[in-house]
Amino acid sequence: MSAPTSARYPVWLLALFVGMLALGTDEFVISGILPEVAADLGVSLGSAGQLVTAFALAFALGAPVLAFLTDRLDRKKLLTAGLLVFTLANLVVAISDAFALTLGLRVVAGLAAAVVSPTCMAIAGTAAPEGRNGRYLAVVTAGLTVALFTGVPFGSFFGHALSWRATFGLIALVSAVVLVLCHFLTPAVPGGTTTGLAARLSPIRDSRVLFLVGAMFLSGCGGLMFYNYLGGIFTARLNASAANVTAALLIVGLVGVLAVLFGGILTDKTGPRRAATFVLGGHCLALGGLALYLGNTTGSVTLAIFVLVGVWSIFAWALSPVMQAGIMAASPQRAMLAMSLGISGLYGGSAVGAAVGGYLLDQHGPATIPVVGTVFLAVAVVSAVLGTRPVAAATVTNPVATQQPTV
Known part of the structure; x- marks a missing residue:
């Protein structure tokens, strides 16, 4: 008989939610401050728009490739490494004066997000108590949804009130806080153990x-x-x-x-x-x-x-x-x-x-x-x-302890 689980969410899950909120804001926020970015970097609006494309393509194409390459790494270590790269990329964007450098950093940030996003979902789904996988995945996914409707407008307002650089500085700051929380609170989830390529x-x-x-x-x-x-x-x-x-x-x-x-x-x-x-x-x-x-x-x-x-x-x-x-x-x-x-x-x-x-x-x-x-x-x-057609049942042991700090 399994131990009863708390209906409350652990702190680390809320940290993953905030991390996904930062990722979603970072992806879409440029659309709201595009004229300021273009003017400051000395490029056209169309060229500045490529900063959005660079992030999105790196994210979409990088996610499955990087997931395969990092499959055997501990999920917690992978998450903190991805958050570190994401934080540094946004921090340097905030002080960059060259469009080419900024474009390259957007690719780096997109690749880091391509690591962080599926890792957050994998940790949430694996570490969830029995019968609560859907709820835990929903909390993580909600970060992207909330970013679209709150994070992006707030980031745009922040950018207009101060500067577009301040927006990326704020994203870097939030990501750094999430990095610290995940380092200390996120449960260790082992990577894949099978070594065969197939x-x-x-x-x-x-x-x-x-x-x-x-x-x-x-x-x-x-x-x-x-x-x-x-x-x-x-x-x-x-x-x-x-x-x-x-x-x-x-x-x-x-x-x-x-x-x-x-x-x-x-x-x-x-x-x-x-x-x-x-x-x-x-x-x-x-x-x-x-x-x-x-x-x-x-x-x-x-x-x-x-x-x-x-x-x-x-x-x-x-x-x-x-x-x-x-x-x-x-x-x-x-x-x-x-x-x-x-x-x-x-x-x-x-x-x-x-x-x-x-x-x-x-x-x-x-x-x-x-x-x-x-x-x-x-x-x-x-x-x-x-x-979702039914298949023969298989028992999968969850290697992650579910006794975590809750809020």
Whole structure:
């Protein structure tokens, strides 16, 4: 019989949440202070925008490669090393006067984030008490969601009030604090023990993992395509004002933070298969409802559109912890590599969705974006069902003690 576990979260888990908040803020905050960065470094806005691209590409492409290369390292040591590099990269960005150096440092920061993000998820999922994996993963994932809706606006405000350099200095400071907390509080989670190359690459050959990664990719194509063009859709289709768009984004943000936690609880209560089917199915139906509404409504903003956006947000932002829990369950011995593939799948889907959405907006009109997004999500549901199909039960011993300081 297992020992009872506290319903409270350990301090180290909250430190991981703050670390992910810093990563998310670092990735997106430049978009809000781009003119200041461009003027200070003496480059065009387009060139300064490459600082965002450099970080995102390094993150997306580096995550699975670095996860494979560092698979056998202790997760705690890997986390602290990644946070140290991330902190130093942002600190030097804050004092850099050369665009080329700043661009290179953004690549370094992106690679460090590519190590830290899946490591945080692997530690949270592995060290979680029995039956609470989904909740622990949700807390970590919530860091990225909160960054998008609070960290980025605050970072932009901080940059405008003082300077863009102060924003990166603040990110470095927060990361340094997280580094210290993780060094002293995070449980030691051993790396992979199997030395064979085939075993280390097992997630890439596991059809369940690939189906789940595919579902995350398709979800990025469909759901994030709608989110990325939400403002354009509202403006072009409904003649929405700036206040209407802001209100819709605020709803997405507020609902999204709660939805991430809901996704974790749902996974713990029902298991990855039922949770994935429910969340992705709901995501597909909700976006389909938006497609029907936008296809039959023009020129006016009503309460109905805000309700539909709120419902869609529940399923869209509950997705990540549900899918990552499913990926971890499919490949528990190689969780970090498997989860890094999920991260890359979502980022890749977002990039493809942005390209497809831009084409649809220009060539076929804003109402087609949620229609095509719904098709992507329908295929994602099938992929997730295949990825969470039952397999023979296997006993996996959790090597991490769960007696940790709590708050």
